[in-house]
Structure formats: structure tokens, C-alpha cells
Amino acid sequence: MKPAPFVYHRARDAVGATRLLSELGDESKVIAGGQSLVAMMNFRLARPRHLVDVGGLKELDHLRTGPDGALHIGALTxxxxxxxxxDERLGSGFAVLRAAMEWVGHLPIRTRGTVGGSIAHADATAEWCLLAVALDAEMVALGPRGERRIPAADFFQGYYTTALDPDELLVEVVFPGPAPYAALTEFAERRGDFAIVSTVVALDLRDGAVHGGRVALGGVAPLPVRSPEAEAVLARGGPAGPELFTACAEAAAAAADPPGDGGGDSAYRTALIRELVRRACEEAVSR
Ligand SMILES: Cc1cc2nc3c(=O)[nH]c(=O)nc-3n(C[C@H](O)[C@H](O)[C@H](O)COP(=O)(O)OP(=O)(O)OC[C@H]3O[C@@H](n4cnc5c(N)ncnc54)[C@H](O)[C@@H]3O)c2cc1C
Incomplete structure (x- = not known):
């Protein structure tokens, strides 16, 4: 399969990339690692007239913890x-991000695919999108009018749809605070495939007791979602153990109404939610 014809542009820096996007208009697209976009172009699901390559922009390839404890990840990382x-580079309390990477495709995809590309692509089961929603990440977008920060809750808007304007570049993803007791778990038919259902649980765990937490689900809606019902169970608190975790998983499953598709019908996805949330709770404690 070959893509439809396009004109290739190489950006020299982030500001230059947004200028190019603004000049070239709606028919232009950013290309970063190309691991999603090129496949879509080959299948003619995307037909950009212009590609703006940001792949060489070292300024967007960084991983650092700020003085406030937030983790800043450049979009091209x-x-x-x-x-x-x-551990030192990732900063204390962010090990869940490292552990989650084993679920993203295969090694060759992980060596080229970028954090920013994954989040801008906004697949409903992508690990980075789920982590961003679960851990309240903020997306830093650069456009002709300057920089703006978009909370994850507003950034993802539906299947492959985000709050980014066509002339904006995602430059950084900021995870605001550590999540030392967090885990991502998922089910896919084959290792390396996109998940059918995925979940992130981040517990507020002190002295062996849960005092609250966050639960996010992927593959159950057009975008990754939080489960307020499951979080309400965690907020009631209690000893970190099977009783609480089963109740949390039951609440997540009872409240979800996932759509069915070729990957599994609604009942199957609901059963996966129940099992995966429970497992994620257990894994989060074991960290
Ligand atoms: C076989 C296979 C299996 C995979 N499995 C998984 C998986 O299990 N989980 C998973 O999460 N992903 C998976 N992926 C996708 C992979 O993680 C991609 O790397 C990722 O989705 C996109 O990153 P990229 O840098 O390659 O982006 P690209 O393909 O270059 O771009 C993707 C989209 O994002 C836009 N974009 C890219 N960067 C920016 C930016 N900085 N600002 C604004 N817009 C931008 C592009 O215009 C395009 O629309 C898989 C891919 C393949 C081929």
C-alpha cells in the first residue's frame, strides 16, 4: 500500500513547525514517529497534502522533573x-509510566513512536492517553497565538479527536504529581496489540489502608474515561485488600456500558473491566 501524494516539509524548530502548519492550513499534518500516521496514510484513511516533520526537534525530546515534583515529558520523547x-531521570513516584510501556506495541514501534504522537493520535485504548486521564496530566500546546495548557479531561474529545487546533503542536505532557501506588493493566488478544480493555488504578495508600484513588478505563468509550463510581468506593476507604478491591471493580463494571465491536461485545468488555480493575488495585499495592 502506498500513500496518496503529499509534500514533505522539515521543521527547524517548534515555532517554525507551527508557522508552517498555519501557512499550509487544514490539509497539513504533523509527523513525529510515523508509527500511526504512515499506516493511516497507506490505508488512505488519512490524505494530508502536506507533512510537517518534527522528528528531528531535539528541543522536544526531554524527560525531567520540575521543582514542583511534576514530570515534564517532551512530545518527541x-x-x-x-x-x-x-529512577533518577523519571523522578520518584512515576514508575507506573515506565512499567506501562511494556504494553505499547513491540520494541521497534516503541523506539520510533513518541509520547506526543500517541496522545495527539488519541486512540481510545492507547496507554499514554489512559495514563494522562488517570493521572490528570496537562498537555502543553504551542500555536501561532502562543502556548496553552489543556487538562486531560478537556483534551480528549472522542475517537481520534483532541482539543488541539490544526495549527497547534503538542510540545510537552506534564504529569503534575507522583503516583507511587499506581498500575496499568490490560487485555489484548496478542502481545503488542492495542488493548481490548485497559485500566489504570492509582491508590492513595497510607499505613496499609486506602484513603481514596483514581480509576480510569480504556476501550469502553470513544475516549479514556474515569470511573467516578469505582473512585467513590475507594474514597470510602478501608484496608488495602480483596474486599475493597472487589467492591471497587464491581462498581466500575456495574457503571460501565461499553460498546461492542469485533474486539468483544459489551458483556465481554464489562467482564474484562471487573477483572482488570481488581488486578490493577492489587498491582498498585505491590509497588
Ligand atoms: C503494529 C502497531 C502496534 C501498536 N500498538 C500500540 C499499542 O499497543 N498501544 C499504543 O498506545 N500505541 C500502539 N501503536 C501506536 C504507536 O504507539 C505510535 O507510536 C503512536 O500512536 C503515535 O506516535 P508517533 O510518534 O508514531 O506519531 P505519528 O504516527 O507520527 O502521528 C500520529 C498522529 O499524531 C499527530 N502528531 C504527532 N505528533 C504530534 C505533535 N507533537 N503535535 C501535534 N500532533 C502530533 C500526527 O499528525 C498524527 O495525526 C502501535 C502501532 C503499530 C504500528
Whole structure:
């Protein structure tokens, strides 16, 4: 399969990239690692007239903790960079991000695919999108009118749809605070496939007791979603153990109404939610 014809442009820096996007208009697209976009172009699901390549922009390839404890990930940081990051580089309390990378495709995809590309692509089961929603990440977008920060809750708007304007570049993803007791778990038919259902649980765990937490689900709606019902169970608190975790998983499953498709019908996805949320709670404690 070959893509429809396009004109290739290489951006020199982030500001130059937004200028190009603004000049070239709606028929232009950013290309980063190309791991999603090129496949879509080959299948003619995307037909951009112009590609703006940001792949060489070193200024967007970074992983650093700010003085406020937030983790700043440059949009061009690859999945593999996060997967291999030392504790020191990743910062305390962000190990869930590193552990989650093992679920993203295969090694060659992880060495080229980028954090920003994954989030801008907004697949409903992509690990980065789920992590961003679960951990209240903020997306930093740069456009002709300057920079703006978009909370994850507003950023993802539906299937492959985000709040980014066509002339905006995602430059950084900020995870505001550590999540030391967090885990991502998922089910896919084959290792490396996109998940059918995925979940992130982040517990507020102190002295062996749960005092609250966050539960996010992927593959159950057009975008990753939080489960307020499951979070309400965690907020009631209690000893970190099977009783609480089963109640949390039951609440998540009872409230969800996932659509069925070729990957599994609604009842199957609901059963996966129940099992995966429970497992994620257990894994989060074991960290
Ligand atoms: C076989 C296979 C299996 C995969 N499995 C998984 C999986 O299990 N989980 C998963 O999450 N992903 C998976 N992926 C996708 C992979 O993670 C991609 O790397 C990722 O989705 C996109 O990153 P990219 O840098 O390659 O983006 P690209 O393909 O270059 O771009 C993707 C989209 O994002 C836009 N974009 C990219 N960067 C920016 C930016 N900085 N600002 C604004 N817009 C931008 C592009 O215009 C395009 O619309 C898989 C891919 C393949 C081929």
C-alpha cells in the first residue's frame, strides 16, 4: 500500500513547525514517529497534502522533573526512552509510566513512536492517553497565538479527536504529581496489540489502608474515561485488600456500558473491566 501524494516539509524548530502548519492550513499534518500516521496514510484513511516533520526537534525530546515534583515529558520523547529511564531521570513516584510501556506495541514501534504522537493520535485504548486521564496530566500546546495548557479531561474529545487546533503542536505532557501506588493493566488478544480493555488504578495508600484513588478505563468509550463510581468506593476507604478491591471493580463494571465491536461485545468488555480493575488495585499495592 502506498500513500496518496503529499509534500514533505522539515521543521527547524517548534515555532517554525507551527508557522508552517498555519501557512499550509487544514490539509497539513504533523509527523513525529510515523508509527500511526504512515499506516493511516497507506490505508488512505488519512490524505494530508502536506507533512510537517518534527522528528528531528531535539528541543522536544526531554524527560525531567520540575521543582514542583511534576514530570515534564517532551512530545518527541519515545516510548522506549521512558521504558529505559532510570529512577533518577523519571523522578520518584512515576514508575507506573515506565512499567506501562511494556504494553505499547513491540520494541521497534516503541523506539520510533513518541509520547506526543500517541496522545495527539488519541486512540481510545492507547496507554499514554489512559495514563494522562488517570493521572490528570496537562498537555502543553504551542500555536501561532502562543502556548496553552489543556487538562486531560478537556483534551480528549472522542475517537481520534483532541482539543488541539490544526495549527497547534503538542510540545510537552506534564504529569503534575507522583503516583507511587499506581498500575496499568490490560487485555489484548496478542502481545503488542492495542488493548481490548485497559485500566489504570492509582491508590492513595497510607499505613496499609486506602484513603481514596483514581480509576480510569480504556476501550469502553470513544475516549479514556474515569470511573467516578469505582473512585467513590475507594474514597470510602478501608484496608488495602480483596474486599475493597472487589467492591471497587464491581462498581466500575456495574457503571460501565461499553460498546461492542469485533474486539468483544459489551458483556465481554464489562467482564474484562471487573477483572482488570481488581488486578490493577492489587498491582498498585505491590509497588
Ligand atoms: C503494529 C502497531 C502496534 C501498536 N500498538 C500500540 C499499542 O499497543 N498501544 C499504543 O498506545 N500505541 C500502539 N501503536 C501506536 C504507536 O504507539 C505510535 O507510536 C503512536 O500512536 C503515535 O506516535 P508517533 O510518534 O508514531 O506519531 P505519528 O504516527 O507520527 O502521528 C500520529 C498522529 O499524531 C499527530 N502528531 C504527532 N505528533 C504530534 C505533535 N507533537 N503535535 C501535534 N500532533 C502530533 C500526527 O499528525 C498524527 O495525526 C502501535 C502501532 C503499530 C504500528
Amino acid at each position: 519515545t516510548h522506549h526512552t521512558v521504558e529505559c529511564a532510570s
